[in-house]
Amino acid sequence: MVHDRTVVLEDVREAALRPMGRSGWRFWALAGVLALVVVVGAGAYVYQLIGGLGTAGYYDRGFWGIYEANLVAFIGVSYGGALVSAILRLTQARWRAPITRLAEAMAVFSLLVGAAFAVIHLGRPDRMWELVTRPQASSPIVWDFVAVMTYLVATLVFLSLPLIPDVAVLRDRFSGTAGWRRRLYGALSLNWRGKPGQRRLLEQSVTAVAILIIPIAVLVHSVLSWAFAVNSRPGWDSTIFAPYFVVAALFSGVAMVILVVAGFRKGYHLERYIEPKHFRYLAFLMLTLDLLYLYFTFTELLTEGYTLNEQVTPILTQLLAGQYAPFFWLFVVGAGIVPLLLVALPRTRTVPGIVTASALVVAGMWLKRLLIVVPAVAAPLISGDWGSFRPTWVALSITLAGAAAIPLLLMIFFKFFPILSIYEMEEMAAEPVLEPTMSEPAVPELVTAGVVERGIR
Amino acid sequence: MKLLTKLAVALVLVLGSLMLLAETVTAAPVQPDPTGLSVTTAPRLDPKGHPMVGQYLVVATLKTADGTAVENQPVSFYEQVQFIGQMRDALIGTATTDSTGTAVVAYQPVQTGVHTLVAHSAASAQYAQSATTSTLQVSQVVSPFPAVIEPLASVRAALTIGVALVVIVVWAFLIGLAVRAITGIRAGSEAMQPVE
Amino acid sequence: MADGVNRSVTERPIVGPTRGRSVLSRRRFLGVVGATAGTAVAGVALAESGLASAGATAATPAAAHQWAFMVDLRRCDGCQKCTQACQQEHYLAKEQTWIKVYTMTNTDGEQYFMPRLCMHCQNPPCLRVCPVGATFKNPEGVVLVDQTKCIGCRACMAACPYEARYFNWGPPPAAPTLASQPMPEFPVPQLQGTVGKCILCVHNTDVGKLPACVDACSMGALYIADLDADAAVNGLGETVKFSEFLQANDAIRYKEELGTQPRVYYILGHGQDLSF
Numbered sequence: 001m002v003h004d005r006t007v008v009l010e011d012v013r014e015a016a017l018r019p020m021g022r023s024g025w026r027f028w029a030l031a032g033v034l035a036l037v038v039v040v041g042a043g044a045y046v047y048q049l050i051g052g053l054g055t056a057g058y059y060d061r062g063f064w065g066i067y068e069a070n071l072v073a074f075i076g077v078s079y080g081g082a083l084v085s086a087i088l089r090l091t092q093a094r095w096r097a098p099i100t101r102l103a104e105a106m107a108v109f110s111l112l113v114g115a116a117f118a119v120i121h122l123g124r125p126d127r128m129w130e131l132v133t134r135p136q137a138s139s140p141i142v143w144d145f146v147a148v149m150t151y152l153v154a155t156l157v158f159l160s161l162p163l164i165p166d167v168a169v170l171r172d173r174f175s176g177t178a179g180w181r182r183r184l185y186g187a188l189s190l191n192w193r194g195k196p197g198q199r200r201l202l203e204q205s206v207t208a209v210a211i212l213i214i215p216i217a218v219l220v221h222s223v224l225s226w227a228f229a230v231n232s233r234p235g236w237d238s239t240i241f242a243p244y245f246v247v248a249a250l251f252s253g254v255a256m257v258i259l260v261v262a263g264f265r266k267g268y269h270l271e272r273y274i275e276p277k278h279f280r281y282l283a284f285l286m287l288t289l290d291l292l293y294l295y296f297t298f299t300e301l302l303t304e305g306y307t308l309n310e311q312v313t314p315i316l317t318q319l320l321a322g323q324y325a326p327f328f329w330l331f332v333v334g335a336g337i338v339p340l341l342l343v344a345l346p347r348t349r350t351v352p353g354i355v356t357a358s359a360l361v362v363a364g365m366w367l368k369r370l371l372i373v374v375p376a377v378a379a380p381l382i383s384g385d386w387g388s389f390r391p392t393w394v395a396l397s398i399t400l401a402g403a404a405a406i407p408l409l410l411m412i413f414f415k416f417f418p419i420l421s422i423y424e425m426e427e428m429a430a431e432p433v434l435e436p437t438m439s440e441p442a443v444p445e446l447v448t449a450g451v452v453e454r455g456i457r
Numbered sequence: 458m459k460l461l462t463k464l465a466v467a468l469v470l471v472l473g474s475l476m477l478l479a480e481t482v483t484a485a486p487v488q489p490d491p492t493g494l495s496v497t498t499a500p501r502l503d504p505k506g507h508p509m510v511g512q513y514l515v516v517a518t519l520k521t522a523d524g525t526a527v528e529n530q531p532v533s534f535y536e537q538v539q540f541i542g543q544m545r546d547a548l549i550g551t552a553t554t555d556s557t558g559t560a561v562v563a564y565q566p567v568q569t570g571v572h573t574l575v576a577h578s579a580a581s582a583q584y585a586q587s588a589t590t591s592t593l594q595v596s597q598v599v600s601p602f603p604a605v606i607e608p609l610a611s612v613r614a615a616l617t618i619g620v621a622l623v624v625i626v627v628w629a630f631l632i633g634l635a636v637r638a639i640t641g642i643r644a645g646s647e648a649m650q651p652v653e
Numbered sequence: 654m655a656d657g658v659n660r661s662v663t664e665r666p667i668v669g670p671t672r673g674r675s676v677l678s679r680r681r682f683l684g685v686v687g688a689t690a691g692t693a694v695a696g697v698a699l700a701e702s703g704l705a706s707a708g709a710t711a712a713t714p715a716a717a718h719q720w721a722f723m724v725d726l727r728r729c730d731g732c733q734k735c736t737q738a739c740q741q742e743h744y745l746a747k748e749q750t751w752i753k754v755y756t757m758t759n760t761d762g763e764q765y766f767m768p769r770l771c772m773h774c775q776n777p778p779c780l781r782v783c784p785v786g787a788t789f790k791n792p793e794g795v796v797l798v799d800q801t802k803c804i805g806c807r808a809c810m811a812a813c814p815y816e817a818r819y820f821n822w823g824p825p826p827a828a829p830t831l832a833s834q835p836m837p838e839f840p841v842p843q844l845q846g847t848v849g850k851c852i853l854c855v856h857n858t859d860v861g862k863l864p865a866c867v868d869a870c871s872m873g874a875l876y877i878a879d880l881d882a883d884a885a886v887n888g889l890g891e892t893v894k895f896s897e898f899l900q901a902n903d904a905i906r907y908k909e910e911l912g913t914q915p916r917v918y919y920i921l922g923h924g925q926d927l928s929f
Contacts (some may be wrong), residue, residue, distance in 0.1 A: 177599045567881065
């Protein structure tokens with residue numbers, strides 16, 4: 001929706017640009033710690049390149065493990081961006097405005113980290129270019145490559161387009177000064193003047209990408225699942241993997257959005273714009289996806305296990321009552337039941353409660369991806385002992401580096417770009433509010449600090 | 458003294474000749490009967506009596522020198538084949554001769570041309586070994602091995618092309634959209650007219 | 654060529670080749686159609702060839718052999734000389750058991766031994782999932798790995814239902830200086846970060862020698878076979894007509910129901926059931 005009326009919300013702009021100013025010691029301390037974790041992980045990766053993947057704990061009976069789970073998990077959490085930005089945009093949920101920038105940026109960076117794990121798990125990453133020079137159309141790995149590249153381009157476009165007007169704001173801020181900032185923002189802003197024609201073109205483009213990104217996102221995780229499901233290996237030879245993985249991604253993605261939004265809201269004091277209602281709405285989405293994911297898990301296990309055939313039964317036995325059982329039930333309770341209760345019960349449906357639930361979900365879903373990868377690999381196909389996967393310090397430090405890289409990259413990103421989508425928030429404010437039931441106006445000036453802090457129960 | 462040595466010599470001579478006699482008596486076995494093996498090939502017939510394409514019967518007949526059929530003797534049949542660096546006799550099968558001295562195996566060659574077949578009956582206490590060869594000209598073969606199947610090949614081909622087209626279209630759309638937005642916004646600061 | 658309207662009006666023949674703009678446009682039209690059709694055909698051919706290289710199993714007629722293998726389970730005593738011989742021949746690390754002898758239990762509870770090597774499937778799952786075509790089937794039906802192309806993704810290890818593939822997780826054992834460079838037919842020494850597996854000793858069979866495992870098996874349980882010559886020979890020199898031997902001894906192929914079309918046959922003994 002484009003209107004002739006434009007609104008300038010100075011306080012929104014000030015809040016959005018707050019991270020770009022001088023940061024306190026807490027920022028630098030946190031950035032330092034995260035950077036340290038990333039550097040240690042990078043060093044571990046060099047060690048792995050020299051010594052081979054065996055240094056990460058891999059061996060012939062555990063040929064896929066933590067890196068492959070990370071690949072799925074990190075690409076999975078990036079779906080939160082697609083959900084918040086694209087789906088909420090298309091359903092015209094106005095409350096999304098303060099969190100779209102955080103969600104979209106998180107989507108890009110977690111996707112990049114996930115794609116990095118696709119490289120990290122290769123035995124010969126120096127030959128990666130062969131995926132472009134001699135791809136084999138029948139390989140699910142090639143499908144993964146094409147799908148992830150497509151999704152990356154789409155996500156980048158989706159982040160960049162609404163960024164243009166925000167960059168124009170920055171250009172105007174720095175117009176008086178000399179220096180690289182003025183030149184950078186001047187170039188990136190693409191002559192944005194807020195003209196109606198430009199706004200219309202932007203809206204059209206963003207809506208088009210929003211429509212396109214949904215099937216792309218669905219396909220990306222479907223294709224990722226097929227790297228497992230096209231094999232005859234018991235435990236993977238399941239027809240439900242594609243929607244199963246997509247729901248998993250959406251579920252963990254919403255939880256990740258909640259975590260990221262909560263963290264940056266706290267760090268940059270954005271409570272005025274990101275209210276408990278945002279957390280509640282996201283939490284309801286997470287609740288729905290939680291139920292959906294538990295349903296898919298149950299369906300998958302039931303249909304696989306009902307015939308009690310020789311191939312799958314050993315895996316199910318280990319998963320439900322054997323060596324993997326503690327992890328499986330920890331997941332079900334910790335990431336399935338507890339977050340569900342935390343969100344469903346009004347007593348615990350507070351910001352801290354919701355953030356706790358989300359943290360449990362993100363961690364639990366990562367564990368669940370491990371439970372999808374490892375047992376099917378470890379199960380003997382002929383006879384003999386089960387394999388195992390014991391990650392070494394190399395694998396763990398690289399995994400932690402990937403997890404640390406996301407908040408670090410976000411912190412760096414918001415040093416250069418606004419943390420709130422100024423354009424979208426001002427567009428919301430300019431729009432006449434049509435439905436009287438939306439009693440909480442999007443114009444933040446009317447919301448006083450006191451109302452926000454109380455937390456509506 | 459002379460008498461003692463004479464007696465000893467006589468004893469040695471007697472014992473020696475006795476031993477020699479014993480040896481010649483026990484060492485001479487009963488010579489096994491020499492046997493003759495002949496082999497022919499014939500097309501194999503199905504139960505209705507029609508010849509089965511590419512299938513043959515190899516018939517070996519074992520007889521003694523005077524023409525008596527030898528019964529109950531195992532006969533091994535081989536096919537001469539050049540394999541892993543040398544000419545080898547590949548065992549086709551073993552059959553036991555019946556009352557007419559005939560042993561039969563089925564034979565399904567895999568290549569056209571001349572095949573050399575060998576039949577061999579091993580030596581036993583009664584009968585000597587014998588062997589014979591025969592050649593067979595084969596013009597038609599039926600492979601005994603399962604043919605390689607490529608299931609759903611046309612579906613796979615169509616799917617590949619279809620998916621490739623979809624991917625190209627999506628990329629073209631994304632890039633085109635981005636280019637259009639960038640150029641349009643850049644140009645739009647003066648040229649665009651307000652609509653609505 | 655035509656040079657305008659006038660000529661075409663005055664010289665329009667009733668039969669025979671026309672001249673003028675109509676000819677140009679028809680030729681141009683035919684040219685466009687031809688070019689489109691040609692591109693389409695080329696595109697389809699390209700895609701088909703891409704698919705063909707990705708998974709087609711057509712054997713080219715020029716191959717001199719079609720290698721296969723047979724394991725006589727009645728004879729295997731689990732001594733693992735085959736494993737050792739293979740590892741010695743190819744300078745393998747101890748964990749890389751390209752031929753591995755499993756201890757199995759049959760339905761009566763008795764133990765027996767099953768050597769397992771790469772099945773050299775004619776519809777190999779490993780070949781289909783390889784993203785860069787490093788795994789390929791040579792014209793003689795042997796599935797090989799080009800370790801100079803392998804990117805080490807291990808999708809083939811995930812796809813193989815026989816656990817027949819091994820990975821170089823670290824620096825491989827050094828081979829003393831060999832005259833040859835490592836190549837798919839003799840991948841010695843192995844390359845770190847790539848996949849290796851049984852190559853059916855094509856480097857031996859092509860020069861009239863037995864595979865290392867076949868040669869080493871003192872029980873004569875392992876046979877190398879050629880479908881073209883229809884012969885199989887074991888380490889004891891016993892040569893058999895392959896198809897007859899398989900038929901006479903009710904040979905089966907392992908996990909055949911997966912559609913892999915393996916080239917390795919097993920002769921059952923010791924009362925194994927078929928679902929092993």
